[in-house]
Amino acid sequence: MAVTEKLYEQFKAIHKVIWIILLPIILDIGELSLFERIFKSEYVPVAKLFKLNLGFISAPPSIRYFLEDFPSLIFQYNYSSAFRGVIDQINLTNMLLLLAIVLVTSFLDSGYLAVISQAGHRRVTVKDFIRDGNKFWFKFFILALLGVIPMFLVLSKKELGYGYFGIVFLPLVYVKYSMVVDDVSLIDNFKLGISFLFENLGLTIKMAFSFGIFFSLVGICIYPLASMGFKGIVLGAIITAYFGAVINKAVLEIYREVSEKRSEKLKEISAEAINL
DSSP states (O other): OOHHHHHHHHHHHHHTTGGGGHHHHHHHHHHHHHHHHHHTOOOOOOOOSOOOOOSOOOSSOOGGGTOTTOOOSSOEEETTTEEESSOOSOOHHHHHHHHHHHHHHHHHHHHHHHHHHHTTTSOOOHHHHHHHHHHSHHHHHHHHHHHHHHHHHHHHOHHHHHHHIIIIIGGGTTHHHHHHHOOSOHHHHHHHHHHHHHHTHHHHHHHHHHHHHHHHHHHTTHHHHHTTOHHHHHHHHHHHHHHHHHHHHHHHHHHHHHHHHHHHHHHHHHHHHHHO
8 A cells, every 4th residue: 555645645635624723733832821821931842953753643633743842731751850730649639630631632532533534525514523523522532541541650650651551552543543434332443443453563564654754854844943932833733733634634544445445355255155
């Protein structure tokens, strides 16, 4: 499969739902503004000229994919500054606060990816974002809960958090794509997403390398912009949101295409077995 060709095909589809890039922009800039107001400190990014990022950007995409020290209002661990953010210890208040945040962000994540999934296939509006965000909300909520476990593990012992991410959470990379493509139960979404990773490991590495190189080249302009201050970070967030949507769409369409081919092949094998 020509991964780069699949990537270039998605620009046209994203242009039909270009309004969706406002979501990650608002999330990034809103979090930065609140962080600076609450902690009364101005964010100054670490100067870098270039960094090679191999892998998939999150959905919705965030400028912290490039700026690793980009402040997080909720939780952040840096070797230099240790814990930063509102949640800096394990207690009932922090757990309830985190749960409330996950409830909201899981809805936004599901609506975002649902819109990206339908772009280019049919006309999509804000109404679809709300409807499908609600439709897939519970599935994304469960997946998000699995994603916050490393946070509490890091608070207790950071090595546990990193180990959990690599061993448990990383194999779930395709589950969110299955949730908006495959009309099956939540358990089957996990099964399909995990099996897709292991059955298409070569394709996954190819995508991670191709999309990583592409996005790393985009990142060359992000660092100079971020060093210009708040306005530069806003512009960097816009660029990240746009190209991040294209890459997420490309991964999703590749997942859809490979899954459909596999499903058709299984049907053919079943039909042949019946005829025998």
